Amino acid sequence: MFKIRKLLALVTGKALIALSRALGGQGTNLPGRLASFIYPPLLSELSRNITGACFMVTGTNGKTTTCNLAAAIIREQGFSIVHNQAGANMLAGITTAFIQNSDLLGQRTHDYALLETDEANVAPLLQIIKPRYILITNFFRDQLDRYGELDITVKLISSAVKGTGIELILNADDPLQSNWPSLTGLKCLYYGFDHTAYDNLDSADSRECRYCMLCGHELEYSYYHYAQLGRFQCPHCGHHNQQLDYVGSELSLEDGIAFKIGDLHLESRLQGFYNAYNILAAATLALESGFGKDIIKRAIASHQPAAGRMENFIIGGKQVFLILVKNPTGFDQSLAMLTGDIHTKNIFMALNDNAADGRDISWIWDTQVELLARSEEKITGLICSGQRSGDMALRFKYAGLDTSKIVIEPYLRKAIERTLGLEGQVTYILCTYTALFACRKILLRLRDR
Ligand SMILES: [Zn+2]
Structure with a gap:
């Protein structure tokens, strides 16, 4: 049945998006917020127009780049996508992305949705949308006054996903994600890097978690990639990195980024170890979703960095x-x-x-x-x-x-x-x-x- 409130919400949302663009603004939250106020089930209904799968990406750093890379792969394959591209990663920003990609009747379909989601918005978003995968980049200290300590963030997300049946794609090098199979009861796939030429044992990077997630003892590291990411084990209970399902190996950071995942050779114009993780994460999501290796390789090679x-x-x-x-x-x-x-x-x-x-x-x-x-x-x-x-x-x-x-x-x-x-x-x-x-x-x- 045709719903007048839904139409009004979509018209208002689209008008605000156009207005904000015309004013040169980045107003990506207001249209979604106002449209949801007019018609609360809007996001839920628009998300049903995704015929393929929804992917959610969260974590502290690298969400935007990982999503942009994954979106490039999906587009390279010729699929249509809803993607909250501007990094507006709260519920309102995600709603805006759906409005923008919808027709006025709210019926246009898309193949995929790729949702960059702020850590604090994972739980509310899961009330509305059930993604095929949730990918987590890493947990670093970020804006303490907003999220409180890291373990609260970890708990917030792990308890939100518990019992949902959603598969998780996790960073095996991050000790804060190492106990998630038992913590959540969900199927967890792990990506991570092999020993690289850039590893060290004594770097004084700001490390977030030196303690075992199971018993609280201080972890011992064979090496660090950077921050708390690396190869670790707990001398007390033996807890260690999860086995890797997708291994990044032969990493080179000279003149861009190059590494291999099995027989897939990836090269990118991005720079820095943190971007190597973003590429590995996006490629893992794509490989697991059945995208072709040639497509992945091409999309990553031609990807340009986004604003900032x-x-x-x-x-x-x-x-x-x-x-x-x-x-x-x-x-x-x-x-x-x-x-x-x-x-x-x-x-x-x-x-x-x-x-x-x-x-x-x-x-x-x-x-x-x-x-x-x-x-x-x-x-x-x-x-x-x-x-x-x-x-x-x-x-x-x-x-x-x-x-x-x-x-x-x-x-x-x-x-x-x-x-x-x-x-x-x-x-x-x-x-x-x-x-x-x-x-x-x-x-x-x-x-x-
Ligand atoms: Zn332990």
Whole structure:
């Protein structure tokens, strides 16, 4: 039966999406929120138009990149997809994605749905949609004031999935996911990396979990890939990494990323170990869902990074990278990549403390900013910007960096212009979430000037 409220919800949602676009905004939550208010069963009904499968992707870091890669594979195969692409990963943002891909009667069908889901939204979303797989990237400390401690996040998700019969695709190198078969009673598939040339035993990365999920004893590691990801075992109860169903091997991080999963050779233009995990996760999801190896290989090879995920601009003939930083592990990974770059570089960091960034900025003290000091001669300047520019400058100072290179300039535009004016060969623009789109706009304007 034709429902007038549903039509009204869809018209309103679509109009708001168009309006927000026209205003150049990223307003991806409001349309979904308002449409659901007008017609509460909207998301549930639209999700029934998916003829193939729904995939849910959650975890702390890498959700957006993993989803973008998986979406590229699905599209490469010629399937249609609903995907909350802009990283609006709360219920409202997911609803907006469905509205955008729907017709006005709410009847258009799609082959797949790929839902990037904020950790706190997994439970409510599971009340509405039952995905074929839930993929988890990793659990790192993120926005403490919003989620509380990590074990609460782990508990939130594991109890939400318990008894659903949904299959899980998990990271075997993350000790926080190692006991999920018994914790959830669900079928769990594991992906992870073999020993790589980049592993270490003594890196002082911010590690989240050094304790056994079963007995609480401190874990022993044979090696770390980075952060708490690696090969571990508990000397007390013997608990260790789950056996790998999909193994990434022969990893190379020189000039992009290359590794193998069995006889599937993957190459990507993305950079850094954290992106290797995102590729491995997306490929695992695709292989498990029956996508062809050639399709996967091609989609990953041609994929370009999205906004703020190492987005690349040429301004004044020089390379500028825009990088979103939101927690200690992500920040450390960016710093590791940056120190691995042999060029001289201008560094900009905007630290905001709005709700979406996390009000508590104490996480900057858990990062390995000291890494920068190792190649300090390659750094022309450290421009600190955003609402908490002073705190960022203080952090750089305590890392032992030359204070004559540290500049505080709270205004983003002035600070970016000042950074680009330095003589480094490459510029890195790092920023927290609420500074990302403003910084991007400034960079685009400077590029087009
Ligand atoms: Zn144990």
